[in-house]
Amino acid sequence: MLHLRLITPAGRTEEAVRLIEGTRGTTHLCVLTGAARDPAGDVVLCDVAREAADDLLSGLQRLGLDTTGSIAVENVDLSLSERADRAEKEAPGEGADAVLWEHLTEATHEESTLSVTYLSFLTLATMIAACGVVLDNAVLIVGAMAVGPEFGPLAGISTATVQRRPRLAMRSLIALLVGFAVAMALTVGFSLFMDAVGLFSKEQLEGERPQTGFVYAPDWFSFVVAVLAGTAGTLSLTSAKSGALVGVAISVTTVPAAANAAVALSYGDTVQTWGSTEQLLLNLFGITLAGTLTLLAQKRLWRKQHARLRRRAAA
Numbered sequence: 001m002l003h004l005r006l007i008t009p010a011g012r013t014e015e016a017v018r019l020i021e022g023t024r025g026t027t028h029l030c031v032l033t034g035a036a037r038d039p040a041g042d043v044v045l046c047d048v049a050r051e052a053a054d055d056l057l058s059g060l061q062r063l064g065l066d067t068t069g070s071i072a073v074e075n076v077d078l079s080l081s082e083r084a085d086r087a088e089k090e091a092p093g094e095g096a097d098a099v100l101w102e103h104l105t106e107a108t109h110e111e112s113t114l115s116v117t118y119l120s121f122l123t124l125a126t127m128i129a130a131c132g133v134v135l136d137n138a139v140l141i142v143g144a145m146a147v148g149p150e151f152g153p154l155a156g157i158s159t160a161t162v163q164r165r166p167r168l169a170m171r172s173l174i175a176l177l178v179g180f181a182v183a184m185a186l187t188v189g190f191s192l193f194m195d196a197v198g199l200f201s202k203e204q205l206e207g208e209r210p211q212t213g214f215v216y217a218p219d220w221f222s223f224v225v226a227v228l229a230g231t232a233g234t235l236s237l238t239s240a241k242s243g244a245l246v247g248v249a250i251s252v253t254t255v256p257a258a259a260n261a262a263v264a265l266s267y268g269d270t271v272q273t274w275g276s277t278e279q280l281l282l283n284l285f286g287i288t289l290a291g292t293l294t295l296l297a298q299k300r301l302w303r304k305q306h307a308r309l310r311r312r313a314a315a
Contacts, residue, residue: 001079001088002053006044007036007070012063016044019059025052025091027083041069047076047084049091054100061102073103099238099298101163107237108159111152112172119182121149122255126183127190129259134200136209141256148255150176151233154284158234158291162299176284180258187262195266202267215256216264216275218282226252226286233287234294254283 008016013031020026025048032043048056057071065071076084125148132140156172159165194200214222229252261276 001047001076001084002050003074003076004044004046004048004053004056005070005072005074006060006065007039007041008044008065009039009041009068010034012065012068013042013044015063016060016065019063020044020046020048020056023048023052023056023059025049025087026056027087028081036069039069047079047087049088050100052087052091054102057100057102073100099295099302104159104238105163105165105168108152108156108172109168111149112156112168112175114171114175114178118149118152118175119179121147122179123183123186125149125255126187126259126262129256130187130191130194130263133209133212133215133256133260133263134194134204136204136207136211138211141212141215144255144259145252150179150254150284151287153179154230154287155234155237155291157288158230158295161292162295180280184258184262184265187259188266191263191266200263202269205263205267205272206269212256212260215253215260215279216272218275218279222253222279222282223286226283227290230287230290231294234291238295238298252283252287253279254287257283 006016013033017029017031020029026046028045028047030045032045034041035043053073057073060066060071125144128140128147129144131137132144153172153176157169157176160167160169160172191200195202257276257279261273261280264270264272264276
C-alpha cells in the first residue's frame with residue numbers, strides 16, 4: 001500500500017475526493033478541512049494499492065493539484081487493516097507488476113544529477129578498479145562495480161526515452177558522459193602517481209591477467225550480459241526491489257573497462273585503451289537498450305491488463 005497526502009484548494013477538494021472514492025483500491029480516506037496553511041487549503045489523506053496508484057496520481061495531476069496544491073506519496077511498510085487487504089484485492093493487477101511512472105521519473109532524476117557526490121563515487125570506483133586491473137584482483141573489480149553509481153543515468157535515459165522527456169534524457173546523458181570523462185581523467189593522474197611511487201608498472205598491465213583480461217576484450221557475451229543486467233536493473237527499479245541493483249552493478253563491465261582504459265592510456269597502450277573503450281560503450285549501449293525495451297514492454301502489458309479488467313468489469 002501507498003499513503004497519499006494531498007493539499008487541495010478548497011474549490012478542488014470535492015473533485016479530488018470523488019476521484020479517490022471512484023478509484024478501485026483506495027481506502028482510509030480522511031479530509032481535514034482548512035488544515036493546510038502553505039499553500040492554504042484542505043488536507044486529504046488516503047491509502048491506495050500500488051497497482052491502482054498510477055491511475056490515481058495521473059487523475060490528481062489532471063486536476064492540477066501538483067501545481068495549485070501538493071501531492072506526496074509514501075510507502076506503507078505495515079498496514080494492519082481489513083479494509084487495506086480488501087482494497088488490494090479490488091485493485092486491478094498485481095502490485096509487483098505496477099509501474100509508478102512519476103516515482104520512476106523522480107528517482108532517476110535524482111540519480112542522474114551531475115553532483116559532486118556522483119562524481120566522487122564514480123571516480124573512487126574507477127580508481128579502485130584501476131588497482132584491480134593492475135593487480136589482476138577480481139575482488140577489487142567486484143568492489144568497484146558495486147561502488148559505481150552509473151546505473152542511475154542509464155536508467156534515466158531509458159525512462160526519459162519511454163516518457164518522451166528530452167530534458168531528462170539530456171540531463172542523464174550529460175551526467176553519464178561527463179562523469180566517466182572526469183573519472184577516467186583523474187584515474188590517469190592516479191595511475192601516473194602510483195607508477196611514480198612504484199606501485200603500478202607497465203609490466204603488470206601488459207602481463208598475463210586471467211582474472212581481469214576480459215575488461216579490454218569485448219565480445220557477444222559482454223553484450224548479452226549487459227542486456228540481461230539492464231533488464232534486471234530496470235525491473236528492480238519499477239518493482240521497488242532495490243536489493244537486486246547490487247547484483248546488476250557487479251554483472252556489467254562499465255567501471256572496470258573505464259579504469260583499464262585510463263591506466264592503459266597513462267602507459268600509452270593504445271590496444272588496451274581502445275579495447276576497454278569498446279567494452280565500456282558496448283555495456284552502456286546494452287544496458288540502455290534493455291532498460292528502454294523493458295519499460296516499453298511493461299507499459300504495454302499493463303495497459304492491456306487494465307483494458308481487459310475494465311471489459312470484464314463492464315460485462
